[in-house]
Amino acid sequence: MRLGIHLPQFGRAAGPDAIATVARRAEALGLSDVWVSDHIVRPVAQSYPSAYLYEPLLTLGWAAAATERVGLGTSVMVVPQYHPLQLANALATLDQLSGGRVILGAGVGWSEAEFDALGQPFGDRGKRLDEAIAIMRAVWETDPVAHAGDHYRFDELKLQPKPAHRIPIWIGGGSEATFRRAIAHGDGFHAISTDPADLAPIVARHRAARPDADFVISSRTGWD
Numbered sequence: 001m002r003l004g005i006h007l008p009q010f011g012r013a014a015g016p017d018a019i020a021t022v023a024r025r026a027e028a029l030g031l032s033d034v035w036v037s038d039h040i041v042r043p044v045a046q047s048y049p050s051a052y053l054y055e056p057l058l059t060l061g062w063a064a065a066a067t068e069r070v071g072l073g074t075s076v077m078v079v080p081q082y083h084p085l086q087l088a089n090a091l092a093t094l095d096q097l098s099g100g101r102v103i104l105g106a107g108v109g110w111s112e113a114e115f116d117a118l119g120q121p122f123g124d125r126g127k128r129l130d131e132a133i134a135i136m137r138a139v140w141e142t143d144p145v146a147h148a149g150d151h152y153r154f155d156e157l158k159l160q161p162k163p164a165h166r167i168p169i170w171i172g173g174g175s176e177a178t179f180r181r182a183i184a185h186g187d188g189f190h191a192i193s194t195d196p197a198d199l200a201p202i203v204a205r206h207r208a209a210r211p212d213a214d215f216v217i218s219s220r221t222g223w224d
Helices: 016-029 056-065 084-098 112-117 125-141 176-185 196-209
Strands: 004-006 033-036 071-078 102-107 145-148 153-157 169-172 188-192 216-220
Touching (some): 004 071, 016 056, 033 056, 056 071, 084 102, 084 125, 125 145, 176 188, 188 196
Parallel strands (some): 033 071, 071 102, 102 169
């Protein structure tokens, strides 16, 4: 079992000193990783989360600069809100600069209003996530890469530098689609705000479908 902690990334506790201090303290205590959440914007009509929210990858870069060993995770990155090439480049850069410490918790997102504000469709976000995962894996591992999918298309290109290690992708969420996606495309499953008493059958189901020891099952108990 490994333990991590969410960084003070949003609301009244958030700030550069707090983020760096918690990251250093987590490393000193021997915690495995520090985590951030992802919301690009928060519509006023939406009450959650706080509108005062530091950008996730810049926050992890700040935490990486203050530490040497602790892992750096996203819980979770709303991948369909980003172009997969831009996100792949940012994550590869962060992984290189941090010495191979990045974990990508990836999900589809839940706020249709946020997608609307960004001018992006909400209904096909799961399919776009699946395609984005395939694209990121390809450009992280191979040169050159071309892609012709339902949502993204590009001719042969190279994305460099590559990540410093194989970035694990943990699929986050609680739906049936999340289960299927984690089993088919993930290196792990990331439960979000699930009561510990409800985790046993979730763990058993994932272990039955993916018995390989490298498949990680994690749970975020809350970050507020």
